[in-house]
Amino acid sequence: MxxxxxxxxxxxxxxxxxxxxxxxxxxxxxxxxxxxxxxxxxxxxxxxxxxxxxxxxxxxxxxxxxxxGLAVPAWADQAAISRAQRFEQEHAIEEGIAAVHRGLPDDEGGR
Known part of the structure; x- marks a missing residue:
């Protein structure tokens, strides 16, 4: 080392x-x-x-x-990870649209 x-x-x-x-x-x-x-x-x-x-x-x-790096740590909540994965699979399109929308400039007086 x-x-x-x-x-x-x-x-x-x-x-x-x-x-x-x-x-x-x-x-x-x-x-x-x-x-x-x-x-x-x-x-x-x-x-x-x-x-x-x-x-x-x-x-x-x-x-x-x-x-x-493949092993899930003992402290990880596997049920919470599974819920988050399902949520991501179900809402990926909406999350992508929201991310793009957040990156667009604000319309302030037609600029």
Whole structure:
């Protein structure tokens, strides 16, 4: 973890340390690329949703990082998450229209 202070200086103090460390590992030690970034990008190109299995051939450090993020934390209220997902599915169009409307300029005297 000796690279984290350098990475946090670049990414900001609130950076996700696991993500920063994984990216640093992929880029190689002290900025010497080992070619893994391009390979990982190619392997993950068609990976779109969490339910999909991870592609074969990913480096162990990437698999560890991604699988650690798939688990729902113990404190999460699964019933509330399910209700929110249903609400989003039922009202996505209305939410989109409202978001666009909020972004339009106000009509103040015909400007």
């Amino acid at each position: 000796r690279h984290l202070p350098q990475a946090q200086a670049v990414a900001g103090a609130s950076a996700d340390q696991g993500a920063v460390f994984t990216v640093l590992l992929l880029h190689g030690v002290r900025g010497r690329p080992d070619g893994q970034v391009e390979r990982v990008n190619e392997l993950l190109h068609d990976w779109k949703v969490n339910g999909q299995p991870l592609p074969d051939g990913l480096p162990d450090k990437v698999v560890s990082f991604l699988t650690a």
